[in-house]
Amino acid sequence: MSDSPADLVITGCIALVHDDQERITFEEDATIVVRDGVIESVTGGPTGGPGIEAADHIDARGQVAMPGLINCHTHAPMVTLRGVAEDVQTDEWFNDYVWPIESNLTEEDVELGARLACAEMIRGGVTTFADHYFSMDAVAAVVAEAGIRAHLGEAFFSSQGPAGREKSLQFALDHRGKSGGRITTALAPHAPYTVDGADLAATAELAREHQLPIHIHASENRDQAEVSLERHGVTPIEVLQQTGILDSDVLIAHGTGILDRDLPVLASAKGRVAVATAPRGYLKFGWPTTTPVRALREIGIDVGLATDGAASNNSLDVWESMALTALIQKSTTRDPRWLTSRQALHHATLQSARAVGLGETIGSLAPGRRADIILVDLAGPHTQPVHDVAATLVHSAHSSDVRTTIVDGRVLMRDRELLTIDVAAVVAEMGERMPALLDRSHGRRIQDYNT
Amino acid sequence: MSDSPADLVITGCIALVHDDQERITFEEDATIVVRDGVIESVTGGPTGGPGIEAADHIDARGQVAMPGLINCHTHAPMVTLRGVAEDVQTDEWFNDYVWPIESNLTEEDVELGARLACAEMIRGGVTTFADHYFSMDAVAAVVAEAGIRAHLGEAFFSSQGPAGREKSLQFALDHRGKSGGRITTALAPHAPYTVDGADLAATAELAREHQLPIHIHASENRDQAEVSLERHGVTPIEVLQQTGILDSDVLIAHGTGILDRDLPVLASAKGRVAVATAPRGYLKFGWPTTTPVRALREIGIDVGLATDGAASNNSLDVWESMALTALIQKSTTRDPRWLTSRQALHHATLQSARAVGLGETIGSLAPGRRADIILVDLAGPHTQPVHDVAATLVHSAHSSDVRTTIVDGRVLMRDRELLTIDVAAVVAEMGERMPALLDRSHGRRIQDYNT
Numbered sequence: 001m002s003d004s005p006a007d008l009v010i011t012g013c014i015a016l017v018h019d020d021q022e023r024i025t026f027e028e029d030a031t032i033v034v035r036d037g038v039i040e041s042v043t044g045g046p047t048g049g050p051g052i053e054a055a056d057h058i059d060a061r062g063q064v065a066m067p068g069l070i071n072c073h074t075h076a077p078m079v080t081l082r083g084v085a086e087d088v089q090t091d092e093w094f095n096d097y098v099w100p101i102e103s104n105l106t107e108e109d110v111e112l113g114a115r116l117a118c119a120e121m122i123r124g125g126v127t128t129f130a131d132h133y134f135s136m137d138a139v140a141a142v143v144a145e146a147g148i149r150a151h152l153g154e155a156f157f158s159s160q161g162p163a164g165r166e167k168s169l170q171f172a173l174d175h176r177g178k179s180g181g182r183i184t185t186a187l188a189p190h191a192p193y194t195v196d197g198a199d200l201a202a203t204a205e206l207a208r209e210h211q212l213p214i215h216i217h218a219s220e221n222r223d224q225a226e227v228s229l230e231r232h233g234v235t236p237i238e239v240l241q242q243t244g245i246l247d248s249d250v251l252i253a254h255g256t257g258i259l260d261r262d263l264p265v266l267a268s269a270k271g272r273v274a275v276a277t278a279p280r281g282y283l284k285f286g287w288p289t290t291t292p293v294r295a296l297r298e299i300g301i302d303v304g305l306a307t308d309g310a311a312s313n314n315s316l317d318v319w320e321s322m323a324l325t326a327l328i329q330k331s332t333t334r335d336p337r338w339l340t341s342r343q344a345l346h347h348a349t350l351q352s353a354r355a356v357g358l359g360e361t362i363g364s365l366a367p368g369r370r371a372d373i374i375l376v377d378l379a380g381p382h383t384q385p386v387h388d389v390a391a392t393l394v395h396s397a398h399s400s401d402v403r404t405t406i407v408d409g410r411v412l413m414r415d416r417e418l419l420t421i422d423v424a425a426v427v428a429e430m431g432e433r434m435p436a437l438l439d440r441s442h443g444r445r446i447q448d449y450n451t
Numbered sequence: 452m453s454d455s456p457a458d459l460v461i462t463g464c465i466a467l468v469h470d471d472q473e474r475i476t477f478e479e480d481a482t483i484v485v486r487d488g489v490i491e492s493v494t495g496g497p498t499g500g501p502g503i504e505a506a507d508h509i510d511a512r513g514q515v516a517m518p519g520l521i522n523c524h525t526h527a528p529m530v531t532l533r534g535v536a537e538d539v540q541t542d543e544w545f546n547d548y549v550w551p552i553e554s555n556l557t558e559e560d561v562e563l564g565a566r567l568a569c570a571e572m573i574r575g576g577v578t579t580f581a582d583h584y585f586s587m588d589a590v591a592a593v594v595a596e597a598g599i600r601a602h603l604g605e606a607f608f609s610s611q612g613p614a615g616r617e618k619s620l621q622f623a624l625d626h627r628g629k630s631g632g633r634i635t636t637a638l639a640p641h642a643p644y645t646v647d648g649a650d651l652a653a654t655a656e657l658a659r660e661h662q663l664p665i666h667i668h669a670s671e672n673r674d675q676a677e678v679s680l681e682r683h684g685v686t687p688i689e690v691l692q693q694t695g696i697l698d699s700d701v702l703i704a705h706g707t708g709i710l711d712r713d714l715p716v717l718a719s720a721k722g723r724v725a726v727a728t729a730p731r732g733y734l735k736f737g738w739p740t741t742t743p744v745r746a747l748r749e750i751g752i753d754v755g756l757a758t759d760g761a762a763s764n765n766s767l768d769v770w771e772s773m774a775l776t777a778l779i780q781k782s783t784t785r786d787p788r789w790l791t792s793r794q795a796l797h798h799a800t801l802q803s804a805r806a807v808g809l810g811e812t813i814g815s816l817a818p819g820r821r822a823d824i825i826l827v828d829l830a831g832p833h834t835q836p837v838h839d840v841a842a843t844l845v846h847s848a849h850s851s852d853v854r855t856t857i858v859d860g861r862v863l864m865r866d867r868e869l870l871t872i873d874v875a876a877v878v879a880e881m882g883e884r885m886p887a888l889l890d891r892s893h894g895r896r897i898q899d900y901n902t
Contacts, residue, residue, distance in 0.1 A: 083842040119832035283778035286787040314846035327734035334737040381570035391534040395765035400851035
């Protein structure tokens, strides 16, 4: 403890904390002290004695303080296309809408989209997002100005030739550790069905050489797994193994097509590999399966929560992903006792933090961790009475109950007011770009979807 | 048109309206005039000319005006038990938690619960709810004071003897048409597994004699259908037919156990029978099926949206039911093209209105209908940009985006502020009741769950 005033003190809250077995408990009437962007202390019970001196004080009575949510896989700038391709099949979604429109995408579109996305996420209690897109310099610039934390990767296809991979590497090297450490980076090959084996192997080599993690879509759905087996005799997960991708730290998006034969492969990469689940889109596309969370947990693989892009998910609402993950896992395993609210919160906190490579940095309210904190108001009629704080958070509260969002000790939203982004200005500018962006008359697309 | 000032005029909104084929369209820059609790006109396009004189004016630019949501099946006072019985199987939920606790229930508990529930629903844009519970006099009193619309039924089991049925009838007769017509009533036998055939037949007879509809749980899940077949050789739906229940107007809650053989039975009651779906709880209990909405629509049966009680659903959020119905129907039919956003809105509006027997009274913004209107703000970053208003409403907006809730022309919530209910006072009073209510040491329960 320093003698100088702290930067921020939060008092009177219910603090979600993890014990040394990673079990979630709630400290009543807690006080959280933040200094230099770091959590200095979390203490439960009436503080008694004199108040703690701090430059800023938040009275959080009636609110839960918890680690900020982490969106483990998204394409933030795609908020621009929210609602553009509705009620269509996966292949139509790619080939008839998203990839033709993305061939019009300018750096300005990406910047505007990223800004709107960060506004949505900060308002929804997301303090970190893992992004996988194009023109990522623009996204990094928005992250710098918005104050959010991000794990960024420049996506590439083999159809771009070696230049795609090289650009992804350059981005990862240029931006890692930027914005005072708020930005971390990854290599971002799109998927085994769009990046060939040689390119994946070269990517794996770069990852090892530069100590970079990899963020990739794989076995997104059952179709992709089956087509891969037919064409190559191996599953997409086995492709990741054969090409050396699984020898690095790797974040796999979706994995709803993960088969039983993939489990030992993933188990052998335990500690390096994590899966991000974004269940809303799987339902919306009518996919036959969801991420096999239970099977992955049984072999010790972390499963982080995600939203995917808003062009398929329609929101960047990780809170909804948390609730849906609990519901869909109960439903698909036909076991209401499994994926309890505390398990859902464990996915949302430590597992998500580890999935984006920040397992020692964020994901829990503990001394020494970065101060990424959200305050959730439980006073609304829809969250009362509170018999079980974990259940209230997962099954009754919504993203709109987040009142305050703090990243690295800086308040980015206070009492629902965004402090770093002007939403109306972004929306107005975006509106002007729309006609050019949405034009599909040219017949081009950036890539074909043909798993 | 009268020459005297209207009671309320809403200007500048996007109005959700139905055409004569019940297709949903959106009128831009619409003006809605309300007089004597009724919608007098809905006109699109710039009004030009002089403004309409009205006692109250709401400038709703940037907001969608749509029919208030209808919760077609709930047990409103059970909000008191929100989060009490988590992560358990259906039989444990009933036998170990809910039915023991409900044996402690006082009229005061029901009143407090109903008041909190009405607060939650009004804040979530629900203007009508169909309630199926005990001590319904208390619920009716809360409906009167809160200003919401309700379709109420006093629940009964055969274990109560004929007195249960008689009380249900008395309630329905005493309260029908009360609160200026905002209250309608139904007979409310609990379910075919708790109300025996003779009792159901007598109920059907009362329904005919007194021209009352019936609101009942039936074939809630697949287990119930299978047990009914084993024990009685008929499905729960066939029981409803054999006992004459299907000869009256009947609202069936859940129906996730409806089998193919039930479809012709239901088809023969088309126009009288509707089903209420509350998909969140089916997922949470890990039930193997959901309401077969597509099969029901194919035979012309209306499916209304519902939440069930908050002890299983954890909220009374019909907005969430709308989104989940779209997602789960796409998922279970494996057809992303089906249950489009417009179809979801049709379920939420006209189908739900018909399900609660108010198909000519509410459910659309049309001249002559009661003025049950909600205003939904689309300015948030999570609902921008708007490429497709229907998709924005169903897949991006949340209940918390409802800014204003109007029932019978009376504003019950304005700019998120509840005008008829003091939530903090209800919560405080409820807290005092909790120890007595939650006591399960007595070993009693109001009924056994044994399908």
